[in-house]
Amino acid sequence: MQAGLWLVVGMLLQACSARSQPPPRAPRAPDMIPHREASPHDDETPLSVSTQPVGEEEPTWPRKPTPPPQEVAPPPVRPAPVCVGDATLPKEKPHRAACCYPARELFAQPIRAVFPELRACYERARDADAEGTVAFKFRVEQDGRILRVCGAADTPLLDDDVVRCMAERLRTVRYDARTDGDVALCGLIQILYPVRFTHEGN
Known part of the structure; x- marks a missing residue:
């Protein structure tokens, strides 16, 4: 009798627990995008689809403050090159x-010979404290002449008149003539020669 009672009570508890559970829910259908027939006027470029669930936003992470733009100092203004002589040089032959x-030394020695004249030009600078470097560029022709000289100063304190005076003095330099064989092998010689000018007391 006691065993039968426990069996009835166990069946009642199982039935009650079955009734207390909520009925199972039907699976939720995913969010669907309405479909329509493609039109010939549709753009053929495929659309990009986001995988982010609807209604959720991306988290806004704290961002570092943008630093203020730093002021960049403008590059120093360099005077334009000053050229004297023929504007167009004869075309160089293939070599x-x-x-x-x-x-x-063969090319520096003739330039050093006119250093006193270059120094005299430097002394004419409007700014008595003018110091700087002037880079001279020229080509030595086969007969040893210099047809065109360009000079570029690294500071505006050495004004154009001073650089032009120096370039004119360099045009008077003469080199030894070269043979046809030398020119056919190496071509004409291009020279870039910087000269530094400072005060005598420095």
Whole structure:
């Protein structure tokens, strides 16, 4: 009798627990985008689809404050090159060697010979404290002449008149003539020669 009672009570508890559970829910259908027939006027470019669930927004993470833009100092203003001589030089003939390295002293010595004249030009600067470097660029022709000289100063304190005076003095420099064989091998010599000008007391 007691065993039968426990069996009835167990069946009642199981039935009650079955009735207390909510009925199972039907699976929720995913959010669907209404479909329509494609039109010939539709753009053929595929659309990008976001995988983010509807109604949720991306978290806004704290961002570092944008630093204020730093002021960049403008580059120093360099005077334009000053050129004297023929505006158009004769076209150089083809030569066999890509690079030739003549003795530096052979080309520096004639320039040093006119240093006193370059110094006299420097003394004419309107600014008595003018100091700086002037880079001279020129080509030595086969007969040893210099047809055109360009000078560029690294500071506006050395004004154009001073640089022009120096370039005119360099045009008077003469080199030894070169043979046809030398020119056919190496071509004409291009020279870039910087000269630093300072006060005598410095």
